[in-house]
Amino acid sequence: MRSMLTLSISAAAVVAASASFADQRVVRYYADYDPAPLAAMEEIIADFEAANPDIDIQLQNFDHEGYKTAIRNFLSADAPDLANWYAGNRMAPFVNSGQFMDVSDVWEEHGLKDSLASALPSMTIDDKQWGVPYTYYQWGIYYNKTAYEQVGASVPETWDEFLANCALFKEAGIDCVTTGTKALWPGAGIFDYMNLRTNGYEFHMDLANGEVEWTDDRVRATFAEWAKLVEPGYVTENHAALEWQDAASLLVQGKAANYVMGNFAVAVFKEGGMTNDTLGFLPFPTINPDVPRAEEAPTDTVHIPSGATNVEDAKAFLAYLAGADAQTKINAAMGQLPINKDAEVAQDDPFIMAGFELLSTTPGGIAQFFDRDAPAEMAKVGMEGFQQFMVQPDQLDNILDRLEKARQRIYQ
Template identity: 70%
Template sequence: MNILKTTALVALMGSIAIPAMAEQRVLKLFTDASDPAPKAAFEQLVKGFEAENPDVKVEVNTFDHEGYKTAIRNFLTADSPDLANWYAGNRMAPFVNAGQFTDVSDVWEENGLKDSLGSALKSMTIDGKQWGVPYTYYQWGIYYNKDVYKKAGVEVPKTWDEFISNCKKFQEMGVDCLTTGTKALWPAAGIFDYLDLRTNGYDFHMKLTSGEIPWTDDRVKAVFAEWKKVLPYTTKNVAAIDWQDAVSNIVQGKAANYVMGNFAVATFKDGGMTNDTLGFMDFPTINPDIPRAEEAPTDTIHIPAGAKNKADAKKFLAYVAKADVQTKMNEELGQLPINKNSSVGDDPYLQAGFKILSTADGGIAQFFDRDAPAQMAKAGMEGFQEFMAYPDHLDAILERLEKVRQRVYKN
């Protein structure tokens, strides 16, 4: 009789347990985190979320980086996942405008993200609504040779006028004030972006890259006027060298300054530079009345409009936005958390970047070839490269870019 009772009890418990297990909900996440560091970061992220939400199972589908650019356009219109990673600013705008991303303003409001993720708020906002959550970015700015600065007897400049004044001192030493390598085009875009952000501000820059402002506008010409001031002190024939070649100019003391992203630090150090010889500064002020905006390509996570489990997807976004989660994730990525309450390690360049980006009240631009459509970006960067070699071609360059703008944005 006791055996029968025990058997019945086990059967009863089994009948209770089976439905409980069946209640575990599935959350589908599509990413392009195929490289080792991003892959490890996402694995850690998913593991942490599942530990806090044992009733949710996250199924991850990882695409290679280039293939994902095509895949996202397909799966957003067909069988959507619940979550997909992408990029901020004008890169997310087409999906927002096509109704393919979900408004997640409630996640921002309920979790105080307008404060904690405030530096990225503008780049995540369209029509007054937020359309995803950012989880990592990295700074651009000016990397410089500290020894060259000491030999020239100059201080790190705060304004563009001070920067140009320093250039004259470097020239007297036979050192280029500014170096870059534009063989691959994109490094010149970093210079243009910062000059525009400092001359006209974030909102103007976003309107320009989204096709709302003519390239022949006087305010655009003002950007090139500022750029022209530094050209006599810039490395010659930059179109013939790659960005890594320009790093050598800084390493060898042939040049003082380089507008570049933080990923280049490893290359500087491979060349023999140390924290004692490699400095980093924010791009100098041009118009002090313009709120300070920065250049920081930002990776994001979104909820597709066709997601089947939006409730858990919003929980996931709230989790990704947490300070401690972003700290751990970016330790794996070697980049910067967006949450201002996160922390970074003892790397001085990451510390400087975190401070600069977390306090940027003017907005975060993504980079010219992210903020502008591919055709416009290519034409623009070709124009920047030509201007650096032939500044007297400016009017023709701008006329050409204006024709491209009218063609690219006509729809």
């Protein structure tokens, strides 16, 4: 409701502004930035407008949750010229229903297939590109160094070492792995890594695309590894009632040792008082040494809706946003990683550096995240299943049957 209100206010503002700058061509841009990236994006827009004085980019910012609903309305009712969204299967409904415009020409013209190569697969549907990615961030395990010292654990590289550490933490009354699955998605992060490390990237994507049965033995193998964590009680109890931030505070307080999370959590850990000396990052340990290491890095994107009125200038802005300068700037503000391989990352942030190292050397492939790789309905059913497994591991057969039933319905 509030977003509808701000929408109409902004519409009025757009009309007023375009009246006063009659000689400028207006590009309307709807987005959902947090305050820091918003400021950076406004700077990028100012730079772009300075270089292109005849274009006026008008940014209308929504709050995250409201945006997810609003985009479905404004794409068909009152399409802007640019809109934020996400890569992978998450953009598929809009691509398939013809709401997003094919921007392959921008990719060709500006050599983006080379400079944004790491995100090319996740931006491609039917051999065409449907938007431009501007940021991503790594997932992995964030750990409390003090807790590791307290029990005398060393940083693990393999799953067995990790589980051995868990036994130490359990003895000391520390949760080996914490998570807060009230909003479901944090559990999917754990599943993604369990599956990527057990069966590899190709299998994981086949599963997300509905090409493998959930009752397959390889899926069971993933859950068997996961059970080694759940059954001995190494995961925070009551995680189903915790928000991810609540679990983050357990890590900050040293009541938990490890947290499978995305890099955005670093800001929360640091607000809680952790520093580069007490907070550590480690890549998810190796489970099956035969599968090439794959990582998880959700990508945020900008698209041109099919109903856009100023396509030419919108494409010019997309090309600018794909460039190294713009990506350096916005990612410095977001504390995330640029996709453009010529962009720079903050050298003084060990987590950004670690993520950059991790993603740029990934041999296996980069997954988006379960709720972006799988279609929305499958994601919902799946994430509920993952949560249930972490509460009731003995229900595995029921869970897998349910997921399989959903798969047969959703992908038909």
